[in-house]
Amino acid sequence: MGLFLNTVLNGVSEGMVFAAIALGLVLVNRATGIVNFSQGAMGMMTTFVAYSLLSGGIGYWPAFVVALAAGFFLGAAVELIFIRPLQGKSPLNPVIVTIGLLVVLEGIAGSIWGVTSRGFPPAFSQRGLRIGSTRVAFSTFDLFIVAAVIVLMAVMIAVFRWTDVGLRMRGAAFSPEVARLLGVRVGRMFTLGWALAATAGALAGLLAAPISSFGPYYMDLNLVYGFTAAVLGGLLSPVGALVGGLVTGLCISLVGGYLGGNLEPLGALALLLAVLMARPQGLFGSAKARRI
Amino acid sequence: MLQVDGLSVRYGAVEALQGVSFQARDGEVTAVLGANGAGKTTLLRALSGLVRCRAGSATLDGTGLIGRQPEAIVRMGVAHVPEGRGVIPELTVEENLRLGALVRLRRSERRDAIDGIYDVFAPLRARRRRPASSLSGGERQMLAIGRAIVAKPTLLLLDEPSLGLAPTVVAHTMELLRTLSGRDGLSIVLVEQNVRSALSVASWALVLNLGRIVVADRPERVNEDADLRRHFLGF
Numbered sequence A: 001m002g003l004f005l006n007t008v009l010n011g012v013s014e015g016m017v018f019a020a021i022a023l024g025l026v027l028v029n030r031a032t033g034i035v036n037f038s039q040g041a042m043g044m045m046t047t048f049v050a051y052s053l054l055s056g057g058i059g060y061w062p063a064f065v066v067a068l069a070a071g072f073f074l075g076a077a078v079e080l081i082f083i084r085p086l087q088g089k090s091p092l093n094p095v096i097v098t099i100g101l102l103v104v105l106e107g108i109a110g111s112i113w114g115v116t117s118r119g120f121p122p123a124f125s126q127r128g129l130r131i132g133s134t135r136v137a138f139s140t141f142d143l144f145i146v147a148a149v150i151v152l153m154a155v156m157i158a159v160f161r162w163t164d165v166g167l168r169m170r171g172a173a174f175s176p177e178v179a180r181l182l183g184v185r186v187g188r189m190f191t192l193g194w195a196l197a198a199t200a201g202a203l204a205g206l207l208a209a210p211i212s213s214f215g216p217y218y219m220d221l222n223l224v225y226g227f228t229a230a231v232l233g234g235l236l237s238p239v240g241a242l243v244g245g246l247v248t249g250l251c252i253s254l255v256g257g258y259l260g261g262n263l264e265p266l267g268a269l270a271l272l273l274a275v276l277m278a279r280p281q282g283l284f285g286s287a288k289a290r291r292i
Numbered sequence B: 001m002l003q004v005d006g007l008s009v010r011y012g013a014v015e016a017l018q019g020v021s022f023q024a025r026d027g028e029v030t031a032v033l034g035a036n037g038a039g040k041t042t043l044l045r046a047l048s049g050l051v052r053c054r055a056g057s058a059t060l061d062g063t064g065l066i067g068r069q070p071e072a073i074v075r076m077g078v079a080h081v082p083e084g085r086g087v088i089p090e091l092t093v094e095e096n097l098r099l100g101a102l103v104r105l106r107r108s109e110r111r112d113a114i115d116g117i118y119d120v121f122a123p124l125r126a127r128r129r130r131p132a133s134s135l136s137g138g139e140r141q142m143l144a145i146g147r148a149i150v151a152k153p154t155l156l157l158l159d160e161p162s163l164g165l166a167p168t169v170v171a172h173t174m175e176l177l178r179t180l181s182g183r184d185g186l187s188i189v190l191v192e193q194n195v196r197s198a199l200s201v202a203s204w205a206l207v208l209n210l211g212r213i214v215v216a217d218r219p220e221r222v223n224e225d226a227d228l229r230r231h232f233l234g235f
Helices: A002-032 A039-055 A060-086 A092-113 A140-162 A164-174 A176-181 A186-211 A218-232 A238-259 A261-278 B040-047 B070-075 B093-102 B107-120 B122-126 B137-149 B167-184 B195-201 B219-224 B226-233
Strands: A128-131 A134-139 B002-011 B014-024 B029-033 B055-060 B078-081 B155-159 B187-191 B204-209 B212-217
Touching: A002 A039, A002 A134, A002 A140, A002 A164, A002 A186, A002 A218, A002 A238, A039 A060, A039 A092, A039 A186, A039 A218, A060 A092, A060 A186, A134 A140, A140 A164, A140 A186, A140 A238, A164 A176, A164 A186, A164 B093, A176 A186, A176 B070, A186 A218, A218 A238, A218 A261, A238 A261, B002 B040, B014 B029, B014 B040, B014 B055, B014 B187, B014 B204, B014 B212, B029 B040, B029 B167, B029 B195, B040 B078, B040 B155, B040 B187, B070 B078, B078 B137, B093 B107, B093 B137, B107 B122, B107 B137, B122 B137, B137 B155, B137 B167, B167 B187, B167 B195, B195 B219, B204 B219, B204 B226, B212 B219, B212 B226, B219 B226
Parallel strands: B029 B187, B029 B204, B078 B155, B155 B187
Antiparallel strands: A128 A134, B002 B014, B002 B055, B204 B212
């Protein structure tokens, strides 16, 4: 029973990290209709920015905020420099560019900070919380992960649903030409979508770093799981991304806990295949909305 | 008033518009007729900035339109209802209207403006929270026109509003256009394949053929000219 509980709790906090990555993928897919394979690498870069600040003696929270801001600007820059010029051509082109960007960013990070893995401090204690007399595998930091990602999702939903800028973003995403005819600056909305996605990615990077072996490549596997989560959720829905993240986290944690850690990626793959065969549009997607 | 002089558009080797000149007066409907490929849609897209012009000018109340981005032209008071109506099906009725009101109206004016549209198009009020994809063809037409006029434009460009609608709905739409132009002093440029309907509301008619204006005359005269109808309008 103890193993089961701890495996589930572990799955929840890991799943929330995947959900944060999936939320970024959903934002980019909603804004520009492509899958951003550099989502994880962008989060890795901004986490290294935080790492440098922390090494320089800056406090955790200032470094945290700077990393999120760096994500915002990195996302905007990537859209403007690499994605915008490819607009109107095959949607495969920008997707391939994001794969290239993944490799380039990891190379840059490796050459600046080295390729060895190192520790990254958590925002809060990683000691398991005490429930009654037993200690469970769920720490204050895990609690922070869950809360941060739920807040991220809630903010995303609120912005899309209730604000003017959210309405402009949705209009631009669904019908760019019609949105232009209504006076929406569509290009700016795409840039904003990428900027917000990379901010979500920066958060994911900061949350994942203390529970992974932090280095230039630590987001690769997280991206695979985040991608699984996003596809499970239909690639367009923030709630879908969160639920997809949880399901993926639980699946991986249970596979790892009961069958062995080496089988975790296989578990994710099996889950992905099962969902795609049963519901190709994802758990929360509509059939029409699927683009990949 | 819209004043167009010598407007030319080229798609690759194809001259889509060649030296098109006309006026569209305030408070009037100007019908633009012609066969498929005559350049009617291109004319509207050029005026709203969606296609680049090779030569010529277009001014709205003295301010130049050509060379500006669509987003800027909207802010000058040009509303364009594209072919197929351009309703965004994934958004709700109210969200479509809000999007139409966003750019030109202040936050405090938007609610009244949207309620004003519901007063004109009562069926939309009942469906305000439904996605636009759930609307019938006639209701989508209401939404498209409502969204175009919610921000009180001075020039309304309509691309084939009658397409795919039942004859009674078409008649109703034309009646509405007459009211909008007459009552609000709106200048309307109406591109139509449905020649009879368009001529029934227009004060002035243009016939385009292969990118040139071949006839510019009063609607009754276009209607009476059997040769012209046979040659350029196909009936």
